[in-house]
Amino acid sequence: MRTDHIIRTFVEYYEERGHRRITGSTLLPPPGDPVLFTTSGMHPLTPYLEGRPHPLGKRLVNVQRCLRTTDLDEVGDATHLTVFEMLGTWSLGDYGGPLSLDWGYGLLTEGLGIDPGLLHATAFAGDDRTGPDTASAELWQGLGVPVELTVEDNWWSNGPVGPCGPDSEIFFWSGDGPPRSTPIRDDRWVEVWNHVTMTHRRHGDGSLVPLPQRNVDTGLGLERLAALLQGKQSVFACDVFAPWRHLVPPLWSLEEPACRLISDHLRSVVVLLGDGVRPSNTGRGYVLRRLVRRVLTVLWREDASRTLGDLPEDLVHHTLDHFHQDARPADVLRHLLDEEHRFGRLLTRGRSVLARPRFRGPLAEEDFHYLHDTHGLPRDLVTSLREE
Structure with missing residues (x-):
């Protein structure tokens, strides 16, 4: 499956579920954004994640080119790139994390033909400030997908202050033979899709305050997914x-x-x-x-x-x-x-x-x-x- 086919399948799948496609921006972030480059699909959408109504509605989908310099020393391995494309979906105060995960599972298995037995998920285990993400864990268990609970690896934040919340990540088995172990213990499990439920805002003193509008932000690396679907061991293949x-x-x-x-x-x-x-x-x-x-x-x-x-x-x-x-x-x-x-x-x-x-x-x-x-x-x- 070529990348153009993956993009078309992805966008059409979410359009059928009420999402409107927005045009991906350049690598240059919008005015006022402190980062040098767009590092994820959510950057151009920050005002709308903060509560401003989006002109196209509450359900969005796009393809965004991104650049990250934090992984420069890892470029050359099987999964890291400096410039890459991110497939993204957003719920702006609309549906919640479990429905996002259910749709994501449907796209991967039905839309893209991935064997469900090659999937593994992770979810937030909870800590002393917020409880576990039981809704995501129960969704995965109901679908028959093994799920591993972690703390640090499944809490997403957009820097030291700002929106944050639990995330659930979907992994694809890239090794030979049947899947083994779990994503935390075996790097042959390759992360392909991250679903973040923005539930809180972190303040400068580290305190968390519940958000009045809960959003779901997902990001799926195109080249990484393409390599896996094409049976390649590296994004460069x-x-x-x-x-x-x-x-x-x-x-x-x-x-x-x-x-x-x-x-x-x-x-x-x-x-x-x-x-x-x-x-x-x-x-x-x-x-x-x-x-x-x-x-x-x-x-x-x-x-x-x-x-x-x-x-x-x-x-x-x-x-x-x-x-x-x-x-x-x-x-x-x-x-x-x-x-x-x-x-x-x-x-x-x-x-x-x-x-x-x-x-x-x-x-x-x-x-x-x-x-x-x-x-x-x-x-x-x-x-x-x-x-x-």
Whole structure:
């Protein structure tokens, strides 16, 4: 089942149940949001989760592209991506968590054809402030799905203050042979769908106050689900990455983890540029610049003659088209080459500066500040150069 089929099945399933599709936004969050990028489908909907009436009603569904930098060091494993797509549903003060879970189970088993025996769920066990999520646990038990109760892993919060509540997560068995153990004890159980019931608001002092409007917010990772449905062991093996698997290896001879990182980061950079982000030394532009430099560090580790100018325009076009972006592939490639040349000059200057006697021993904090403020050498780059 291709990703476009998954998206169509998902959206139509919820439209049949009274949900209205809303247009997914760019990676740039709405004005006033403190985060650099949209990290989940709920970010653009924050005002409506706070109680403002949504013009399309109380039941919503969408597909939202997201970017997360918290998992950068895990990119290259079987499940983590920097830019990914999130399938989401929302109940804004309408139906509750058990119905959301029941519909989710129906989509997975009937709509997408997943064997119910390959599913496992988790639910909130309760703590000294709120009771257990018995409604979700009983729903799963009634469907015949094994459920594991946890505390920390099944309480969702949107930061130190704001809406929060219990969540119930759905896991898919990815191992060989029949399912074993539980999601907490065996990482072959892959989380695919999180259903959050927003029941409380957390205040700055840590206290919880019940919300007048209870919402349900769900998020389902598209690439992760696609890999599982397509019988692949990695998100990088699903159909979304087929052009990258076909075109990147002939360009640069790389081990599998490095090839995955290169494909993920370049794909993410293309999407960032397509959404209007430009390289800079701060904020969103620095995230873009950091991704490009991570790519070049890997490429040049074995061969300094490698260049992003070899990246096929067709690959850039495919990514822009997939995310419905209007940027010109030639402009994207021009920005990549500009960053490559800038980074090359910075490396040359950095090696020259670090060769001075002053920087041959252990570096103090004031040295890092000096190297950054005077020579434009970030801490991570200085550390990397000293390891050469």
